Every structure is written in C-alpha cells, then in structure tokens.
Amino acid sequence: MTKRLTLALLLCTAPWAASAAPDTYRLDPVHTRVLFAVEHAGFSQALGTVSGSEGVLAFDPDDWSSATLTVSVPLQRLDLGDDKWNKAALARNLLDAERHPEARFVSTRVEPVDATHARVIGELTLRGVSHEVALDVTLNAVKRHPMPPFRRTAGFSATATLSRSAFGVDAWPSMIGDQVQLRIEAEALRDRNATDPQDTPSVDAPGTPEPIDDSDTPSTSPARKRSP
Numbered sequence: 299m300t301k302r303l304t305l306a307l308l309l310c311t312a313p314w315a316a317s318a319a320p321d322t323y324r325l326d327p328v329h330t331r332v333l334f335a336v337e338h339a340g341f342s343q344a345l346g347t348v349s350g351s352e353g354v355l356a357f358d359p360d361d362w363s364s365a366t367l368t369v370s371v372p373l374q375r376l377d378l379g380d381d382k383w384n385k386a387a388l389a390r391n392l393l394d395a396e397r398h399p400e401a402r403f404v405s406t407r408v409e410p411v412d413a414t415h416a417r418v419i420g421e422l423t424l425r426g427v428s429h430e431v432a433l434d435v436t437l438n439a440v441k442r443h444p445m446p447p448f449r450r451t452a453g454f455s456a457t458a459t460l461s462r463s464a465f466g467v468d469a470w471p472s473m474i475g476d477q478v479q480l481r482i483e484a485e486a487l488r489d490r491n492a493t494d495p496q497d498t499p500s501v502d503a504p505g506t507p508e509p510i511d512d513s514d515t516p517s518t519s520p521a522r523k524r525s526p
Contacts, residue, residue: 320358320361320364321356321358321490322355322356322488322489322492323354323355323356323357323451323452323488323492324353324354324355324486324487324489324492325352325353325354325355325484326451326485326486326487327349327350327352329483329484330349330350330351330353330482330483330485331349331351331483331484332348332349332351332480332481332482333345333347333480333483334346334347334348334479334480335479336477336478336479337474338474338475339472339473339474343479344378345378346377346378346379347376348371348375348377349375349377350372351369351371351484352369352370352372353367353368353369353403354368354492357440357486359413359440359452362408362410363407363408363410365408365418366405366408367404367405367420368402368403368404368405369402369403370401371400371402372399373388373393373395373398373399373400373401374395374399376388376393376395391469391470392469393424394425398424398425398426401423401424402422403420403422403423403431405418405420406419406421407419407420414436414438415434415435415436415437416435416437417432417433417434417435418432418433418435418456419432419433420433422460422465424465424467425466425467427464427465427466429460429465431458432458433456433457434458435454436454436455437452437453437454438454438455440452440453443487449487450487450488451488452485452486452488453484453486454482454483454484454485454486455481455482455483456480456481456482456484457479457481457482458479458480459477459478459479460477460478460480461476461477462474462476462477462478463476
C-alpha cells in the first residue's frame with residue numbers, strides 16, 4: 299500500500315517538476331561586450347566594441363530549448379579606438395545612432411547542440427530594420443560567483459555574422475565591407491525580479507536602486523563593491 303501511494307505521488311508531481319520555470323538572469327553590463335570586425339578597404343579588419351548592453355535571460359542549463367533572451371545594445375557606447383572614427387560610424391549615413399540609439403535582439407527559438415552549445419535564433423533590430431540573426435552560443439559556466447555578493451552567474455560566448463546593408467547601413471561600400479563578424483562575451487546574474495530591459499532604468503540613471511542581493515547564500519558581511 300505504501301509503495302502504491304508513493305508511486306501515485308511521484309506521478310502527480312512529475313508534470314510540475316518538468317514544467318518548472320527556468321531561472322531568470324539579468325545581463326551584467328560591466329562584463330558584457332560586443333566585439334565586431336568589418337573589412338577596411340581591403341587592408342585590414344577594423345575592430346570595434348560596444349559595452350554596456352542590458353538584457354534579461356531565462357535559462358535552465360538542463361533545457362536549452364526553454365531559454366529566452368532580450369537584449370538592448372547602446373550604440374552610443376561604440377568604440378573604434380578613435381573619436382573621429384566613432385563619430386563617422388554613428389553618423390546618419392551609417393548607424394544613425396541619434397535617431398536609433400540602440401540595437402535590440404529578441405530570441406524566437408533555441409536549437410540545442412549539446413550540453414554546452416546551442417544556436418539562438420532571434421530578431422535583431424538595427425537602424426529601424428529587423429532581420430533574423432543566428433547566434434552560435436557556448437555556455438562557459440553557470441555557478442555561484444566567487445566574489446561578493448556571491449550571486450549565481452551564467453557566462454557565455456557567442457558568434458554571429460550579419461550583412462550591414464541588410465539593415466540599411468550601406469554607405470561607403472568601396473571602403474567598408476558588407477559582412478560584419480560579431481563576437482559576444484556575456485555574464486548574467488540571477489535576478490528573480492528581472493524585467494524587459496526597455497522597462498528598466500539604465501544602471502547609470504540617477505536614482506536607479508542597487509541590485510537586489512540574489513545570492514545563493516545569505517550575506518553575513520557588509521556590502522562591498524563588486525569585483526571588476
């Protein structure tokens with residue numbers, strides 16, 4: 299009788315366990331960066347970065363297919379290593395960052411490859427134009443961060459290739475290559491209160507509250523600055 303009751307309870311609870319929601323993470327803008335490479339007149343690959351991306355990730359490392367990702371990339375943080383070059387890239391005939399200050403990626407599906415790799419497909423909106431883009435993603439680690447406030451952190455590397463002209467960034471075709479190679483390094487901190495980045499004030503905005511301590515273990519020491 300006892301065995302039958304136990305089996306019945308397991309059968310009843312199994313669907314709930316299988317449908318448990320994945321953890322929610324918020325991208326760490328300090329440790330998340332987009333690197334891009336594009337041909338410069340056939341002489342070299344010009345390299346640039348964009349820092350400060352914000353976003354929300356729902357992720358269960360045991361079920362990649364349930365993952366969702368929304369990211370906002372602040373184009374004004376673009377850096378090609380030269381002020382004049384930065385202004386030229388952000389000008390209206392290229393990225394037009396004054397009228398379109400951010401790029402936005404929203405995942406639509408995830409295709410798992412193995413335990414640490416997946417293909418994340420989503421809609422990228424750049425310069426007011428949206429197209430599907432696929433990211434080849436590697437999970438580097440998901441574990442408790444070794445520094446205060448010891449929050450559970452997921453780290454990823456990703457690559458993608460896109461055509462700049464497909465997004466209307468088509469000026470200077472003889473000087474700037476069309477294919478843009480992307481490399482993304484990202485860290486995301488577990489945050490049960492994370493929301494869409496468009497609904498969340500920037501971390502630099504005046505009056506933005508400090509992040510909630512969502513550590514795996516209770517803190518017993520005074521708050522300290524997060525590691526660089």
